Amino acid sequence: MHEKKQAITIKGTRDGLTLLIDDTCSLEAIFKELDEKLGDTQPTNDGKLVSVTVKLGHRYLNKEQKEQLHDIISQKNNLFVQSIDSEVIQREEALAWKEDSEVKTINRIIRSGQVLEITGDLLLIGDVNPGGKVVTTGNIYIMGNLLGIAHAGANGDKDAVIAASYMNPTQLRIADCISRAPDYEAEGVYMECGIIDKETDKIVIDQVQVLSQKRKSLSGFERRMSNG
Amino acid sequence: MGEAIVITSGKGGVGKTTTTANIGTALALMEKKVCLIDTDIGLRNLDVVMGLENRIIYDIVDVIEERCKLHQALIKDKRFESLSLLPAAQTSDKTAVTSEGMETIIKQLKQDYDYIVIDCPAGIEQGFQNAIAGADKAVVVTTPEKSSVRDADRIIGLLEKEEMEAPRLIINRIRNHMIKSGDMLDIDDIVQILSIDLIGIVIDDDEVIKSSNHGEPVALTPNSKASIAYRNIARRILGETVPLQSLEDEKGMFSKVKKFFGMRT
Ligand SMILES: Nc1ncnc2c1ncn2[C@@H]1O[C@H](COP(=O)(O)OP(=O)(O)OP(=O)(O)O)[C@@H](O)[C@H]1O
Ligand SMILES: [Mg+2]
Numbered sequence: 001m002h003e004k005k006q007a008i009t010i011k012g013t014r015d016g017l018t019l020l021i022d023d024t025c026s027l028e029a030i031f032k033e034l035d036e037k038l039g040d041t042q043p044t045n046d047g048k049l050v051s052v053t054v055k056l057g058h059r060y061l062n063k064e065q066k067e068q069l070h071d072i073i074s075q076k077n078n079l080f081v082q083s084i085d086s087e088v089i090q091r092e093e094a095l096a097w098k099e100d101s102e103v104k105t106i107n108r109i110i111r112s113g114q115v116l117e118i119t120g121d122l123l124l125i126g127d128v129n130p131g132g133k134v135v136t137t138g139n140i141y142i143m144g145n146l147l148g149i150a151h152a153g154a155n156g157d158k159d160a161v162i163a164a165s166y167m168n169p170t171q172l173r174i175a176d177c178i179s180r181a182p183d184y185e186a187e188g189v190y191m192e193c194g195i196i197d198k199e200t201d202k203i204v205i206d207q208v209q210v211l212s213q214k215r216k217s218l219s220g221f222e223r224r225m226s227n228g
Numbered sequence: 229m230g231e232a233i234v235i236t237s238g239k240g241g242v243g244k245t246t247t248t249a250n251i252g253t254a255l256a257l258m259e260k261k262v263c264l265i266d267t268d269i270g271l272r273n274l275d276v277v278m279g280l281e282n283r284i285i286y287d288i289v290d291v292i293e294e295r296c297k298l299h300q301a302l303i304k305d306k307r308f309e310s311l312s313l314l315p316a317a318q319t320s321d322k323t324a325v326t327s328e329g330m331e332t333i334i335k336q337l338k339q340d341y342d343y344i345v346i347d348c349p350a351g352i353e354q355g356f357q358n359a360i361a362g363a364d365k366a367v368v369v370t371t372p373e374k375s376s377v378r379d380a381d382r383i384i385g386l387l388e389k390e391e392m393e394a395p396r397l398i399i400n401r402i403r404n405h406m407i408k409s410g411d412m413l414d415i416d417d418i419v420q421i422l423s424i425d426l427i428g429i430v431i432d433d434d435e436v437i438k439s440s441n442h443g444e445p446v447a448l449t450p451n452s453k454a455s456i457a458y459r460n461i462a463r464r465i466l467g468e469t470v471p472l473q474s475l476e477d478e479k480g481m482f483s484k485v486k487k488f489f490g491m492r493t
Contacts, residue, residue, distance in 0.1 A: 109423060111385035112378050129381050129421055130374075147421070 007033050016051035016082065019073075023057035027065065031072060038076045051082040058087050100137060110134055110148065130170060139163075139218065145188075149173065152194075161215055163193035163208050172203050179203040230261075232334050232344040233465070234363035236387075236395075238379030240350030242371045243400040246436060247458075248347035249277045250447040251367075254462035256311035257447065260342040263302065265314045265333075267359040268349040269325055272316035279306065279443020280313055289317035292329040298336055307448070312341075322354070327361035334362030343465075352386060360387065366395035367427060372402055372413040381422055396427040398461065403432045428461035429472055430454050 007030050009020040021030055052073055061069065061084070070081050089097075103121040110116050110124070112131030121138035128134055132148035140152045142164035151173035153160025158175040168188025171180045174196050193211060197204045211218060235248045245268070252264045266274035269289065275281045286301035291314070298314075305311035314333070317324070337344050348359035360366065366387050370380035380397070387395045399418055406412035419426050433454035439446040447458040453473065460470045 111388075112381035114385050127421075127423070131378050131381065145420075 008037055010037065016053065017079070018053045018055060020055050021057065021059065023059040027061075031068065034069075034072050038073065038079065048078065049080050050078050052079050053082050054084045056084065056086040060086060060088050060090065103138075103141075109144075112148075128169075136160075142167075147188075150194075158196045159215060161193050161195045161211060161218065163191075163211070166190050167192060167194075167205075172205075174203055177201065177203050230338040230341045230344055231365065232338065232346060232363045233365045233367060234346040234348050234360050235367050235369060236348035236356065236359065236383055237350065237369040237376070238352065238383040239370075239376045242376050243369050243398075243430070244350075245273045245277055245347050246440060246446075247367070247369050247398060247400065247430075248274060248345050249440070249445045250454075250458035251462055251465065252311060252343075252345045253278075253305075253308070253445040254447040254459045255343050255345075255465065256305070256308040257459065258462060258466065259310065260466075261310045261340065262308075262343045262345060263312045263314060263337050263341040265337075265344060265346045266316035267325070267330070267346060267355060269316050269320065269322045269355065270318065271349065272318050274347050275303070275313060275315045276443065277440045278313055278445065280315075281443075284315050287315045287317040287320075288333070289320040289324045291333060292325055298333060325355075325358050327358055330358045331362040352382065356383075356386075360390060360392070363392065365393050367398055368395045368422075368424070369398045369400050370418065370422075371400055372407065372415075372418060374413065377413060377418055377421060384422060384424060394424055396425045397422055398428045398430065399426070400430045401432040402429055426472070427464050428457055430457040430461075431473075 007022045007025045011018045011020065054069065054073070066084055069084065073079050073081050099119050101120060103123050104118050105123045105125065106116065107125045109126045110128045110132035112129055115133045115135065116122070116124070118134070118136040120136065122134060122136045122140050124134060124140070124142045124144065127144040128142065128146050128148040128150060130147045133151070134140060134149070135151040135154050137153065137155045137157065139160050140150050140162045142150070144165055146162070146164040146167040146169050148169065149171045150162045150169060152162045153175040156175045158177070160174050162172055162174065166188050168186065169181060171178060172194040174194065177196055179194070179202065189205060191208050192205050193208045194203050194205050195211070195214060196202070235244050235251070237244050248264055252262045255262045264274060264278070265288065266272050267288070275284060280303050283303045286296040288301065290296045291298050291301045302312040302314055305313065334344055346359050346363055349355035368380050368383055368387070370376045384395055397419065399415060402415070403412060407414045415426070415429060431453050433446070433452060435449060435452040436446045436454050439449060446452060446455045449455045457473050460473060463470050
């Protein structure tokens with residue numbers, strides 16, 4: 001118990017603490033050492049929370065293990081877990097990421113009563129007719145007329161966008177936000193996009209050109225890598 | 229070997245039966261051998277519109293359940309030797325007809341006729357599936373109303389899943405003054421949404437109702453607008469290029485005509 005080498009290195013940075021965890025020793029040993037080491041840290045008396053970044057190296061933790069780690073750290077005074085980073089992910093996750101970040105090109109008309117569901121981004125070459133629906137976990141780009149329903153970021157990605165050559169949709173949905181067509185007959189708009197306005201948390205329609213400002217990394221992969 | 233064309237719409241009452249009767253009659257006028265099939269089991273109409281109700285002895289269900297031979301159930305038209313009708317059953321259980329049964333009948337009819345024109349029931353249930361089962365081609369009928377166009381779109385989506393040529397479109401019951409005043413969808417808008425080829429437009433014409441009440445399809449009258457429209461559709465089915473009828477009495481439609489036929493043929 002006393003003969004073990006340092007499994008955890010604690011570094012103080014401007015933003016809080018970084019815990020570097022040796023990826024060769026057992027998890028139990030780490031939990032134990034963590035408990036002891038963090039127990040030593042003096043509570044700062046200004047009551048401010050100190051953020052902790054955990055670096056796991058090439059160690060993979062499953063969900064329960066992560067939660068356990070999380071609990072040990074947050075039970076300590078003034079500490080909260082900012083992130084738990086690992087250099088490795090599971091094959092499954094990696095494939096899901098890839099799936100999620102691909103742009104799928106579909107060349108057809110989505111007619112009344114039809115639903116097109118896609119994981120990742122959709123490039124639709126064709127129309128979404130009234131009564132038709134497209135749903136994606138990522139962005140939706142339509143080279144054609146969007147007259148039905150489009151639902152982007154269906155798994156909750158509020159950064160997702162919906163862009164179309166022409167849109168006069170029945171509904172736009174992004175993550176869990178919904179906006180619907182006005183009750184009066186409205187003209188559609190050309191080359192515009194729907195995004196969630198961060199301030200109001202509502203869907204707004206704007207020219208596609210604003211995307212270069214408001215959604216700097218539209219590329220699904222980068223976006224989801226950084227979102228986890 | 230003949231060709232089987234199903235006339236369908238999704239929505240009820242938009243003119244499938246009228247279209248079937250008139251296209252069939254117009255094709256017969258052009259000396260084609262034509263057989264009409266009514267697949268609207270329980271709500272048969274085509275025999276009435278054709279004025280042949282009093283001649284029915286057997287019907288399509290009798291054929292499928294082998295109570296008679298196919299040729300026994302076929303009714304000869306009173307005007308054209310080359311035109312026949314296979315009537316729907318009025319009373320039998322709908323489930324008697326199956327897709328396989330239809331395919332068998334149509335295959336047989338194709339030996340003897342140039343065109344088999346199939347009148348489809350409204351809806352997208354089994355009756356629809358039966359009607360399209362043996363068809364090589366489909367014509368979708370819509371009126372210039374949103375709900376009708378919506379249902380036509382749904383039907384086109386279903387037809388696209390079948391091994392069939394892309395369906396073609398008839399817009400029926402057009403009222404020019406309403407299109408002009410913006411109270412009806414115009415032809416361009418409908419064609420753009422449905423994005424299939426337009427094979428004809430038929431105006432809303434009292435003559436249609438009058439003649440179908442007399443059991444005489446309007447295509448037989450020499451020069452009512454609807455009559456010309458149906459005969460033009462028949463010519464297009466035969467592969468001729470015929471410009472779309474003018475909706476106006478003057479020649480105001482010409483640019484539109486050019487647009488549709490210049491582009492697509
Ligand atoms: N071009 C037209 N002008 C005027 N009346 C028309 C026209 N076309 C159809 N009609 C009328 O509309 C009514 C419905 O037509 P029809 O029976 O052909 O429709 P359908 O689609 O076969 O209906 P269902 O779905 O009940 O089978 C009939 O009374 C018919 O006479
Ligand atoms: Mg009918």
